[in-house]
Amino acid sequence: MASLMLTVSTSPLVHPSIRHNAFMPRRCIDQIRLHTTPPIRGCSLSIRSSSSPDTGFTRIDGNKEAKSITDEIKIEVSRMDASIHVVPGLAVILVGDRQDSASYVRNKKKACESAGIKSVDVCLPEDSSEEDVLKYIWNPCSVASTIAINPKKDVDGFHPQNMGLLAMRGREPDFVPCTPRGCIELLHRYNVEMEGKRAVVIGRSNIVGMPVAHLLQNEDATVTTIHSKTKNPEEIAREADILIAAAGQPNMVRGSWIKPGAVVIDVGINHIEDPSAPRGRRLVGDVCYEEACKVASAITPVPGGVGPMTIAMLLSNTLTSAKRIHEFE
Amino acid sequence: MASLMLTVSTSPLVHPSIRHNAFMPRRCIDQIRLHTTPPIRGCSLSIRSSSSPDTGFTRIDGNKEAKSITDEIKIEVSRMDASIHVVPGLAVILVGDRQDSASYVRNKKKACESAGIKSVDVCLPEDSSEEDVLKYIWNPCSVASTIAINPKKDVDGFHPQNMGLLAMRGREPDFVPCTPRGCIELLHRYNVEMEGKRAVVIGRSNIVGMPVAHLLQNEDATVTTIHSKTKNPEEIAREADILIAAAGQPNMVRGSWIKPGAVVIDVGINHIEDPSAPRGRRLVGDVCYEEACKVASAITPVPGGVGPMTIAMLLSNTLTSAKRIHEFE
Structure with a gap:
């Protein structure tokens, strides 16, 4: 019978107030190796030196890449269902009514x-x-732990043991947390x-800043x-060839923070008031996009990026x- | 009866080839809070700016601080023994005959x-x-793990879950690994x-570089x-107000790597050939001490520092x- 695990942690580990967990009602198949996916449609970026900026600018299209990945997953899910009658499943428990969390759950x-x-x-x-x-x-997890999630199903990858394995050289986590992995995946897919x-990471949160810093270091960035x-x-941000903004501060990173030719990944999702917008507010990142796109060689938009x-x-x-x-390879 | 745990991991987690583990033949008492220990004998350092170097220079005395800590521990151990007839114990398994490991075991x-x-x-x-x-x-640890050490007795603090807790904001590890903790303790005791x-950390090892970077970040360094x-x-090392050298490369950090007035912690323990030395070799750190002490405001010597x-x-x-x-508070 299928195992179903619905999970949210009330520990300070969890932010936002959502946890995910995988379940599989039937059986499964092959593997998608996203990191070995070849660069998409010749879209390749080399980081320009500050001394020789050119006028080329790339908008990193998260929607397009996400769709391509989802299409690959769909093929795998169908093969799995056809071959062994297993369909993977994902359960989310949402506690409270944070608007951004609710929107994330809808998108998920x-x-x-x-x-x-x-x-x-x-x-x-x-x-609750x-x-x-x-x-x-x-x-639930059978080992003594501050959270009840079985690490093998903790697809968010927020379990301390998973984080330790992520941080340690020569070790591999069970799952790379989704947002940091998404950032690195975009850099890979755009051949950065x-x-x-x-690399400079703005923000030291457990869900983005800390793990993305380790992933960048694993890629041999400084x-x-x-x-x-x-x-x-x-001043420090301006040293970055690769700048990851994950501070949760709307438009904090101005054009003057960016080294000419740098690649900028904007993780921020901030709602700000805007009387001219249809609902009186709009979504912005941590980076002032209008200024950044005049200086950076590439940037992720918000929305439509990370x-x-x-x-x-x-x-x-x-x-x-x-x-x-x-146990499918 | 006493519990005794002798442990060495053959996993890539362990380097050098030593693991430690605590055992307690009888019973125990109070707590020493090293981090709240007041600065020692008025020895206080403020980091000088590069624009106003003065001629003052402090040799950070690891031997003296270690002795002071050991004396405090000894008092606690005696009280424990007298009150509840428990004496803490430490077991080490040494695999192989690496000279530095053997010397460490002797010192331990x-x-x-x-x-x-x-x-x-x-x-x-x-x-073996x-x-x-x-x-x-x-x-041994009852949970499925790549190592058999019970994290509650893993006084080296190298277990992945412990490392994850160390890396995560708002969480606390069971044990802070000894060398990184020693570095931070010296900085605290010299009021840095x-x-x-x-802060710049040279080296990204699991036993020093990575954990000490997290500890420095927990202290709100950048x-x-x-x-x-x-x-x-x-060039990057020269940006550091606090420079931690943990690369395992003898005399790698020259005077030109150090910002005037910086505080330098030298974690390196390297044996180099020296025909003029009594045994034909001598111990040096990762930092060229003679050059560094002309530029830095303070530095740990090797030996006698970390x-x-x-x-x-x-x-x-x-x-x-x-x-x-x-269960003694």
């Missing part, structure tokens, strides 16, 4: 449908107790060279993490989890 | 004697199998301000890690482990 559900992955959502009120939430977690480049206590963030890639990576991790549990 | 044994901690060593030949080693591990300072693939290490602090932190972690297992 739509993406699951596109990929043929089963999707289950449980919405619980903000004041840990016990209320735990009721929805099947097959990372080895020996200076990484600096800046944060709220950094005294001269603008956001859809996060969802695509979640589907990919879900597929991987299903394959492992059913 | 001597330090245990000074602190009144029981010490057990097991020396196994280089070609995992099974040979596992025979000496009592009370870390918040908002630029951290850059440089490594073998970094293109301009000298080395003895590593041992002191190992004793401290052993005491902490004993207290936790016997």
Whole structure:
């Protein structure tokens, strides 16, 4: 019988108030190796030196790449279903009614449908107790842990052991957390060279800043993490060949923060008031896009950059989890 | 009856080929909070700006600080023994005959004697199998893991879950690994301000570079890690207010790598040939001390800097482990 694991952690580990978990009602197949996917349609970027900027500018299209990945996953899911009658599944428990979380869950559900992955959502009120939430977690982790999630199904990859394996050289995590993985995947798919480049990560959160810094270092970039206590963030950001903005501060990174020719990945998803917008507000990143696109060689827009890639990576991790549990190579 | 855990991992996690583990033959007491220890004898350093170097220079005395810590531990161990008849213990399995490892084990044994901690060593030949080693591990970890060490007794703190907790904001590891903790402890004891300072870590090893970078970031420093693939290490090192050298390359860091007034922690322990030395070789760090002391405001010597602090932190972690297992606050 299928195993279904619905999970949300009430520990400070979790932010936003969502956790995901893979389940597989039937059986599964092959593997998609996203990192070995060849560069897309000749779209290749070399980081320009600050001394020789050219006028070329690339808008990194997260929607297009996410669709391409989702299409690959869909083929795999169909083969799995046809061959061994297993369809991977993804369960989400949403606690509270944060607007950005709700929007993420909607997008996740739509993406699951596109990929043929089963999707289950449980919405619980903000004041739910840990016990209320735990009721929805099947097959919990059997080891003593601060969270009840079985690491093999923790497709978010937020378990401390997974984070340790991610941070350690020569080790491999069970799952690379979705947003950081989405950032690196975009850099790979746009052929951005990372080895020996200076990378600056703005923000040191557990879900983006810290893991993406480790992933960049694993790619042999030289990484600096800046944060709220950094005294001269603008100056340090300007040292970056690759700049990852994950501070959660709308339009914080201005054109003057960016080295000419740098590649900029904007992880921010911020709603700001805008009386001229249809709903009185609009979505912006951590980077002032209008200024950045005059200086950078490439940048991800918001929306349409890292956001859809996060969802695509979640589907990919879900597929991987299903394959492992059913021991399909 | 006492629990005794002798442990060495043959996994790539372990380097050098030593693992430690705490055991407590009887029962235990209070707690030493090293991080809240007031600065020693008015020895206080502020990081000088590069524009106003003065001629003051401080040799950071690891031997003295380690002795002070060991003395505090000894008092605790005696109180524990007198009150509840428990003496903490430390077991080491040494596989192979690496000279630096053997010397470390000798120093560890001597330090245990000074602190009144029981010490057990097991020396196994280089070609010992995992099974040979596992025979000496009592009370192994009950959870599925790549190593058999119970994290509560893993006083080295190298378990992936411990590393994850160390890396994550808002979480606490069971044990901070000894060498990185020794580095930070020296900075604390010499009142070196870390918040908002630029720190550069040379080396990205699992046992020093990676964890010390996280510890510096937890102290609100802005951290850059440089490594073998970094293109301009000298230039980046020169940005550092606090420079931690942990590359394992004798005398790699020259005077020109150091910002005037910086504080330098030299983690390197390298034996180099020297026909004029009594045994034909001598011990040097990763930093060229003679050059560095003309530029830096403070530096740890080798020997007598980080080395003895590593041992002191190992004793401290052993005491902490004993207290936790016997539920003494």
